[in-house]
């Protein structure tokens with residue numbers, strides 16, 4: 001039977017905590033979330049802190065029971081499904097949840113034995129560049145090394161769908177590249193990958209599809225191209241000769257972000273999103289006049305996911 005291209009769908013999922021009788025009453029954390037992920041694609045879930053990402057993923061994985069709506073993971077309701085579904089799904093949590101006193105080699109061999117057809121351990125070790133620390137207890141590993149062990153543990157059962165919560169958090173650029181390559185390899189093998197990240201450049205590079213969650217609802221979704229190319233607005237980059245103060249940034253006519261995650265220092269490149277006409281340029285130059293700033297260089301670029309994220313965050 002051909003596999004359904006969707007590996008995950010959430011339809012109008014609501015999730016509430018508390019009770020009408022408690023002092024704080026009922027709090028709706030998810031307010032009708034629609035979310036889909038396909039096999040052979042990387043689907044990125046973005047959102048500001050507290051948007052409901054972890055809660056949505058908890059519902060998607062069957063850890064939390066939605067108060068309303070439907071969830072389908074690999075064709076089953078994850079809340080009711082048994083071990084059969086869990087064996088087909090890999091989950092990498094942000095904190096890893098790894099036992100501290102075990103060596104990665106022992107741990108991963110143990111997890112591999114729980115699965116009928118595990119991924120050959122040596123291949124995973126090579127792909128994640130882990131051979132240097134397979135014999136070191138988890139307690140002594142660096143944060144980045146633990147991340148890679150947790151990722152390996154989530155993949156060793158050859159899952160059909162995998163949830164990766166900030167897989168590259170705390171990784172150095174080389175290890176991050178290693179993880180990127182593995183995620184790309186998994187996608188090419190047809191896995192459905194659902195990933196959360198706060199690194200918007202990473203999301204832009206990896207995502208086939210993006211959902212942006214805010215206040216418990218998906219406010220934007222689409223491919224990176226669909227989200228960033230609205231046919232009219234662009235981002236304006238300017239080089240600031242000095243550090244910009246919080247008050248100056250708050251007075252800006254459009255959200256300002258540091259290009260490429262640089263520091264707010266003299267010579268930093270700032271990006272102003274959503275510039276769609278002379279009126280926006282006028283507001284920007286007016287702001288420069290107000291704060292007495294003469295930018296070093298000014299140029300236009302296509303919008304990025306970061307611009308879209310900022311627009312959503314402040315709207």
Ligand SMILES: Nc1ncnc2c1ncn2[C@@H]1O[C@H](COP(=O)(O)OP(=O)(O)OP(=O)(O)O)[C@@H](O)[C@H]1O
Nearest residue numbers: 017018027029047048049050051052053054055056
């Ligand atoms: N069981 C609970 N009881 C009360 N409030 C909760 C509960 N679970 C989550 N929340 C609240 O719901 C909101 C969404 O939480 P959630 O962890 O899903 O957000 P998030 O998008 O994953 O945030 P972050 O990026 O900070 O990890 C937060 O304000 C959180 O405090």
